[in-house]
Amino acid sequence: xxxxxxxxxxxxxxxxxxxxxxxxxxxxxxxxxxxxxxxxxxxxxxxxxxxxxxxxxxxxxxxxxxxxxxxxxxxxxxxxxxxxxxxxxxxxxxxxxxxxxxxxxxxxxxxxxxxxxxxxxxxxxxxxxxxxxxxxxxxxxxxxxxxxxxxxxxxxxxxxxxxxxxxxxxxxxxxxxxxxxxxxxxxxxxxxxxxxxxxxxxxxxxxxxxxxxxxxxxxxxxxxxxxxxxxxxxxxxxxxxxxxxxxxxxxxxxxxxxxxxxxxxxxxxxxxxxxxxxxxxxxxxxxxxx
Numbered sequence: 001x002x003x004x005x006x007x008x009x010x011x012x013x014x015x016x017x018x019x020x021x022x023x024x025x026x027x028x029x030x031x032x033x034x035x036x037x038x039x040x041x042x043x044x045x046x047x048x049x050x051x052x053x054x055x056x057x058x059x060x061x062x063x064x065x066x067x068x069x070x071x072x073x074x075x076x077x078x079x080x081x082x083x084x085x086x087x088x089x090x091x092x093x094x095x096x097x098x099x100x101x102x103x104x105x106x107x108x109x110x111x112x113x114x115x116x117x118x119x120x121x122x123x124x125x126x127x128x129x130x131x132x133x134x135x136x137x138x139x140x141x142x143x144x145x146x147x148x149x150x151x152x153x154x155x156x157x158x159x160x161x162x163x164x165x166x167x168x169x170x171x172x173x174x175x176x177x178x179x180x181x182x183x184x185x186x187x188x189x190x191x192x193x194x195x196x197x198x199x200x201x202x203x204x205x206x207x208x209x210x211x212x213x214x215x216x217x218x219x220x221x222x223x224x225x226x227x228x229x230x231x232x233x234x235x236x237x238x239x240x241x242x243x244x245x246x247x248x249x250x251x252x253x254x255x256x257x258x259x260x261x262x263x264x265x266x267x268x269x270x271x272x273x274x275x276x277x278x279x280x281x282x283x284x285x286x287x288x289x290x
Contacts, residue, residue, distance in 0.1 A: 044103035
């Protein structure tokens with residue numbers, strides 16, 4: 001009996017050892033998989049060059065709610081910018097489709113913003129607004145000058161078809177991320193958008209924009225907000241996180257808008273007056289008076 005017990009004990013120890021090896025292997029696989037996923041997210045596209053340009057040439061004001069661009073500095077570094085744009089253009093549709101959802105969206109936002117800066121530099125400093133770059137019956141946003149996925153597309157194509165279209169991302173906060181080089185537009189961030197931080201960046205961009213009292217403010221019994229909410233009203237009616245109207249979307253950000261509880265309650269029921277402010281199309285140029 002003693003010998004049998006020792007044998008059984010050895011068998012149990014062996015079984016336990018195997019079990020621990022299996023558990024350890026699973027943990028290693030999970031952790032390694034997470035690490036690989038994180039690294040793959042980082043390697044979807046390297047936006048560090050664009051991020052460096054933004055860090056060097058975007059000046060932050062009002063605690064981040066507004067920024068201005070040093071276009072003269074961008075002009076000096078235009079060769080660096082164009083190298084980044086060439087790297088964007090080299091991405092194939094197949095490679096793009098293999099990325100995560102956040103990596104794809106970050107790529108498109110960065111592409112829109114970088115090509116907008118390049119468009120401004122084509123005529124800078126001889127312009128006061130991006131609208132000066134339009135032609136008769138054609139806005140600057142409809143010009144097909146962006147090489148992307150093997151074809152020439154426009155900024156409108158990127159925003160309205162790739163990002164906002166029927167097969168797009170269902171993400172209303174992109175309106176606080178894409179930048180039209182205008183003072184009325186949400187701030188151009190001093191950093192590139194990335195897959196691993198996209199949610200945080202979109203949320204922060206939204207809160208900072210809504211905190212800008214020049215563009216969004218409570219005025220008695222009326223909430224006056226950017227014209228963006230009028231132009232793209234449909235994007236705030238898609239049920240994003242349970243919001244089905246501009247008013248309900250705004251109710252999610254009472255701290256940024258400094259809204260009393262009663263106003264928030266009224267907005268949730270779409271019973272509070274919302275009106276839209278004029279849009280400033282002046283160039284968001286650091287060298288000009290704020």
